[in-house]
Amino acid sequence: MADVSYPSFDSPVLSQAQRDAIARSRAASPSRAPLPQDILAPPQQENGVLTDIGHGFAGGFMVDLPTMAGQAVKAFSPQDSQAYREGQSWQDQAEARGKDDLYRTTGVWGAGARSVGAIAPLLALSAIPGIGEALTAGASGVLFGGSGYQSEKEKVLAAGGSEEAAQHAGLAEGALQGVGQTAGGLVGAKLVTGAGGVIAKKLLGRAGAEGVLKEFANPTTHVVRNTLEALGLQLPLQGGIAAGSAAIDNAAGVGDGETPWEAAKASFAPTAAMTALLAPVGALGARARKQQMVYDGNVVKGDGILNPNATEDQKIDIATERTMAARRIAREMGKFDKAAATKWWDNASQAIMSHEPVELTTDFDVKAAREKRAADEQQAAVDNTPLTPINEPMVESAQPGVDVANPVADQTAAIEEAQRTGREAETRVNEPISEKGGRGDQPTADEVAARLEAAKNEEAPGQGTARLLGLPVDKAIEPATGIFGDKQDTLELRAKALREHGLSGAPKDVRDRLLGLDAT
Secondary structure: OOOOOOOOOOOOOOOHHHHHHHHHHHHHOOOOOOOOHHHHOOOOOOOOHHHHHHHHHHHHHHHHHHHHHHHHHHHOOOOOOHHHHHHHHHHHHHHHHOOOHHHOOOOHHHHHHHHHHHHHHHHHHHHOOOOHHHHHHHHHHHHHHHHHHHHHHHHHHHOOOOHHHHHHHHHHHHHHHHHHHHHHHHHHHHHHHOOOOHHHHHHOOOOOHHHHHHHHHOOOOOHHHHHHHHHHHHHHHHHHHHHHHHHHHHHHOOOOOOOHHHHHHHHHHHHHHHHHHHHHHHHHHHHHHHHHHHHHHHHHHOOOOOOOOOOHHHHHHHHHHHHHHHHHHHHHHHOOOHHHHHHHHHHHHHHHHOOOOOOOOOOOOHHHHHHHHHHHHHHHHHHHOOOOOOOOOOOOOOEOOEOOOOOOOOOOHHHHHHHHHHHHHHOOOOOOOOOOOOOOOOOOHHHHHHHHHHHHOOOOOOHHHHHHOOOOOOOOOOOOOOOOOOHHHHHHHHHHHHHHOOOOOOOHHHHHHHHOHHHO
C-alpha cells in the first residue's frame, strides 16, 4: 500500500482560509481545549419575586446609574480632558461591579425595579417645592440623552463603523432618549408627588378651574387614578423609545436583529412593573399633597388666622403665607382655565392684602364679598340687640344714643313715633285713658290709635312696630289689609296688645280701629 501523506498545517497547498478553519477546529476540540465555564457551571436558578426586586433596585442604583452618569460626563467633555477620564472611570467601575451576582435579575419585576433604582435620585428631586417636577424632567433628559449618545457612538465604533457614522447614530439615539425620558421623568415625578390626574380629570369630565377649587376646599387622594394615568402614558412612551432605539441600531449595523415592534413589546412588561413599584411611593406623595392642599385651602380662606387685633408685622406674615398658598392654587387652576385662574387670583390677592377672607369659587368677587359681609354684620347687630318685652316697663333708652325698641337704622319716622307713643302709654297701664285726653302730656286714645294705624299701614313694618301690635317680630303684616295670617289670630294678638297698654277701656270705635275691624 502506498504511503499516503497528508498535508501539514504549514503546507503551502493550504489556503489561508483553510488554515484558519483548522485552527478553529483544533481550538474547539474537546481533546485540545477545556470546555467553556458556562457549560461546566450549574444552571442559574430563577430569583424569587422579592429577591429579583431587591437585586434589580440595587443593580439600577449601583450599576446602571453610575454607568449612565459616566457616559453622560464623557458625552459633554473633550476626550483628552480630566472630566472625560473621570467619566470613563465611573463607567469601568460600574461595569465591573455589575458582574457580581448581587445585581443579577431574572424576571420582569427585577427589570422594572432596575429602572426604579436608576431613576430614584432623579425622582427625589421632585420633592423640592415649586420646581421639583421640572428638575426631575430636566435631569432625566440630560442623563439619558447624554448616556444614549455616548453609548451608541461607542457601540458603532466598536463594530468597526466610521467616526461619522458613529456620530450620526449617537446624535439620533441621544435625541430620542433625551426628549423621551424628559417626558418620562415628568410623568414619574407627578406620580410620586401625587400631582398627576390632569389627563384623567379631562377624560372623566372633571376638569376645570372650579373643579380645582373644589379639590382644595375638600381634598381627596387618588392613588389608583394617578397610577393608571402614569401607566397609560409610560407604556406608549417607553415602547416608542425602545422601538426607535432598535431602529437606530439596525440602521447603524449594530442591531441584534430585533425589529422595532419586538423591542416595543419587550418594554411593556418592565414598564408596567416599574409603574406598579412606584405606586406605594405615589401613595405617600398623594397623602402629603392632600395635607398641603388642606393647608393651602384653609390659609387662603383665612380660617382661624384673620385676627383683627394682630399687629402689622403679624398681618404681613399672614399675608405672605396666604399669597404663597393662593399662587399654588392659581397655578393648578391655570392648567385648565388660565382666564379663570387670573380672575380668581386678582380678587384673592386684593382680599389677602386687605386681611379679608377669600372664597374658593370661580365667581369670587372681592367687592361683592365686602358688601355682603357689611350687610351680614349689620343684620347680626340687629338680631343680637336685646328688645324690651312688651309686658315690661320700657325706659327711654337702654344706652345713651341707642333705641332698643327700634335698632334698625332705616326705620321711618312714623314707626319711631309709634314706638315712642307705646312707651309713654305703657307707663300708665293701670290708669284709664279717656277719649278726650289723659294726664299731663299723655296723648289721647284717638291719637294712639291713629299713630298705631299709621304704623300698621307701613309697607314694611319694623320689629318694634310688629311687637307693639302684638305680632311675631320675624313676620310682616300684609300691607293691603293690615292683617297677619289668620284673621282671628291677629285679632286676638291685637286684643292682647290693647290690654297690655291699658286701652281696653277705650271707646268702642277706638278699640275697633285698634283691632283693625274697620280695615276688613
